Amino acid sequence: MPEKMEENSPWQTALTQFNNVSKRMNLPEDIHQILKHFSRILTVSVPVRMDNGSTASFEGFRVQHCSAKGPYKGGIRYHPDLTLDDLKALAMEMTWKCSLVDIPFGGAKGGVVCDPKKLSRGELERITRRYTYAIQPIIGPDIDIPAPDVNTNEQIMAWIMDTYSMNKGFCSPGIVTGKPLNIGGSLGRADATGLGVAYIAASAVRQNKKTLKGLNVVIQGYGNVGSAAGKFLEEMGCKIVAVSSSTGGIYNPGGLSHNAIIEHYRKTGGFRYFPHAENITNAELLELPCDVLIPAAMGGQITKKNAGKIKAKLIVEGANGPTTPEADEILSGRKIKIVPDILANAGGVIVSYFEWVQDAQCYFWCKNEVNAKLKILLERSFNDVYAFAQKNKYSLRTSAMMLAIKKVADVFTVRGLYP
Ligand code: NAD
Numbered sequence: 001m002p003e004k005m006e007e008n009s010p011w012q013t014a015l016t017q018f019n020n021v022s023k024r025m026n027l028p029e030d031i032h033q034i035l036k037h038f039s040r041i042l043t044v045s046v047p048v049r050m051d052n053g054s055t056a057s058f059e060g061f062r063v064q065h066c067s068a069k070g071p072y073k074g075g076i077r078y079h080p081d082l083t084l085d086d087l088k089a090l091a092m093e094m095t096w097k098c099s100l101v102d103i104p105f106g107g108a109k110g111g112v113v114c115d116p117k118k119l120s121r122g123e124l125e126r127i128t129r130r131y132t133y134a135i136q137p138i139i140g141p142d143i144d145i146p147a148p149d150v151n152t153n154e155q156i157m158a159w160i161m162d163t164y165s166m167n168k169g170f171c172s173p174g175i176v177t178g179k180p181l182n183i184g185g186s187l188g189r190a191d192a193t194g195l196g197v198a199y200i201a202a203s204a205v206r207q208n209k210k211t212l213k214g215l216n217v218v219i220q221g222y223g224n225v226g227s228a229a230g231k232f233l234e235e236m237g238c239k240i241v242a243v244s245s246s247t248g249g250i251y252n253p254g255g256l257s258h259n260a261i262i263e264h265y266r267k268t269g270g271f272r273y274f275p276h277a278e279n280i281t282n283a284e285l286l287e288l289p290c291d292v293l294i295p296a297a298m299g300g301q302i303t304k305k306n307a308g309k310i311k312a313k314l315i316v317e318g319a320n321g322p323t324t325p326e327a328d329e330i331l332s333g334r335k336i337k338i339v340p341d342i343l344a345n346a347g348g349v350i351v352s353y354f355e356w357v358q359d360a361q362c363y364f365w366c367k368n369e370v371n372a373k374l375k376i377l378l379e380r381s382f383n384d385v386y387a388f389a390q391k392n393k394y395s396l397r398t399s400a401m402m403l404a405i406k407k408v409a410d411v412f413t414v415r416g417l418y419p
Contacts, residue, residue, distance in 0.1 A: 010089035010321050017325060018092065021401040030417075031409045035095075040071075042065040046112055048126045051237060062110035062135045063205035065091040069410045070104035070379025071142055072371050073177075074347060075345050076156070077111035077126075083230060086299070087111060090149075090320055094349070097342040100404035101381045103353040110135065111217060116151045123208075126262035128156050132163040139164070141174030141359075147352050148178040148224070150298070154190070158183060171331075174359040186355035187349075188314045188370035194228020195371065196317045196347015196378050201229075201292055203382040204314055204339050210371025213237035218290040218312065220244050220282060222271065225318045225345065226264065229294055238292070242285050245270055246297070246374065249285045250277035273379045286310060289352035295322035310336065317341040332395055342404060343378075343385055349375050 022032045042249045048059040050194070064072045067373055074094045077087075087109045104338060112131050116124055129342030136143060148157055152244060157176045161183060164175045173184030181187065188195070202212050215238045220228045220372035222243040230240045239255040247270045250256065266272045286293065286302065289311040295301050296318030302310065315331070315338045317323065323331070331338060351374055358364050389399040 007388055009085065013300075013321060013325055014092050016090035017401065020403070021398060021405060024398070025402050025406065027405060027409060031412050034412065035066060035408065038091065040066050040138060041084070041088075042135060042138055043084070044131065046131045046134060047053055047277060048123065049190070050123055058112050058114050058131075060110070060112040060345055061087050061129045062144070063087040063108060064138065065090040065107040066095045066408065067106040067383060067386065068415065069099060071106070071140075071207035072108035073105035073147070073352065074110065074144075075147045076131075076152045076160075077149040078114050078116050078124075078151040078156075079111065079116040080113065082111045082113045089299070091164045093320055093342055095400055095408065096404035097346050097349060099407045100241055100342055100400055101346045101350055101387070102407075103350060103352065103377075105145075105349070108146075108313045111144060111149070115131060124156070125159055128159040129163045132160045133167065136164060140330070141172060141356070142162060142373070143351075145174065145265035146176050146220035146357060147348070150223075153224075154178055154180045155187075166280045174356055179353040181354070184355070184359045186270065186351055186358055186370060187367040188374070189355055190224075191228040191232070191347035192227045192351035192370075192374060193324070193345050194230070195232050195295060196350065196374060197229040197296070197316055197344055197377050198232035199347070199375055199381055200339055200344045201233065201294075201314070202315045203379055203386075204316065204337065205292075207386060208243065211237070212243075214239065215291035216241045216289075217292045217294065218285060218288050219296055220249070220301060220316075220322075221295065221319060222261070222265070223296065225293065227258070227298030227350070229296060229318055231258050233292075235253060240387055241290060242280065242288050243271055243283050244280075244285050244297070245284075249280045249282060251276045251280045251288060252277040263398060273344065286413040288312075292316060294318045297322070299339050300324060302331070304330060307331050308334075310334075312336060315339070318343045318411065320345065328395070328397065336387050338397060339382075339393070340400050343381060343396070343400045345370070346381065347374055350374050396407075417418060 044060045090109040098105040100334035157179045228322040242251040282314045293312035299321035302323040302324040
């Protein structure tokens with residue numbers, strides 16, 4: 001019997017998914033035990049001088065799951081509700097993601113409990129620099145390479161790179177990915193996760209002998225990932241009918257123009273009250289009729305409460321962990337296909353890997369080269385997962401996890417256990 005779990009606890013979800021898949025694939029118990037645990041978890045204090053002269057102390061973390069295949073890799077998240085459990089789930093999922101798409105990294109994740117909306121630019125910079133200093137003993141271009149995640153961006157990566165380089169005494173672009181281009185960033189990195197979501201959506205509909213042309217798409221969370229996915233899906237012929245941010249969303253069954261809604265967001269700081277659409281809540285958005293639903297906001301959005309009401313035919317997970325396992329069961333019972341996060345949003349870490357390779361070589365590629373290589377890796381990974389799922393009658397999620405875990409387990413088998 002698969003283990004049951006509490007809904008909406010990301011770590012419980014990640015661990016139970018791992019336990020269930022490990023049991024199904026008869027993963028050897030010693031490897032199961034190693035992979036269930038973390039190589040290292042660091043909690044740090046981040047004291048910072050605020051603009052009003054006071055000192056505030058923030059809590060920061062870096063979680064490293066498994067480095068069997070290469071350095072740790074994972075984003076840095078700034079969020080007021082961030083917990084260590086969130087980061088453990090995200091770090092473990094990063095291990096599976098890197099393994100699935102065959103890039104030589106292991107999973108990590110980090111962040112600071114703070115609300116960037118309430119911080120000045122100076123405060124944000126000081127938090128970033130002090131946090132970088134605090135985690136410096138366990139990061140490095142060959143050890144652990146951070147990247148952007150929710151509420152962090154290329155400017156924050158630039159501050160991390162500068163702080164690390166100043167402390168080391170030499171310029172070290174390879175310490176982070178998702179950097180600005182002029183300090184060793186890669187062309188195509190900013191849009192890579194969203195472009196990857198679009199490539200994966202195209203691969204998924206191709207299995208039903210269809211194309212993306214004319215399909216209605218709903219996107220929850222029109223941020224970095226969601227808006228890039230929207231832009232590319234619109235270019236590929238889809239109609240984006242609804243989008244949202246944390247403050248709510250908009251819906252027009254006739255279609256929304258990507259450029260027009262981005263312009264509206266720039267002017268007003270949100271999507272609501274866009275003149276050519278109806279205002280809706282994030283809960284309503286998830287239940288809209290559509291061909292493709294892309295959750296691209298936070299984890300735990302599709303739960304047993306709303307899974308029965310979802311009308312999408314295909315879900316492509318742009319966010320990490322947006323669907324709880326109970327919702328997964330309900331959706332698969334309703335024959336709604338889900339492309340799991342570790343495959344659907346792997347474009348970001350793939351191009352991060354390309355950035356790291358370019359930094360190491362001090363030789364930079366053109367955008368077409370980056371995007372073409374991204375497409376090859378993602379399509380190959382999708383085809384492997386799809387073929388495995390068809391052959392074994394498993395869901396795409398179970399198949400993706402089995403393939404990913406098997407590749408990590410094989411590395412342990414060959415490397416053996418030190419000492
Ligand atoms: P982001 O901060 O740029 O965008 C997040 C969007 O979601 C924003 O529009 C925000 O307003 C919205 N949002 C936040 N809370 C919400 C809520 N409760 N309901 C609805 N909308 C909400 O972040 P991002 O980088 O686009 O990341 C989004 C998701 O994709 C996260 O789960 C992240 O872990 C995952 N992801 C990101 C990358 C990447 O390269 N940035 C790569 C892989 C996975």
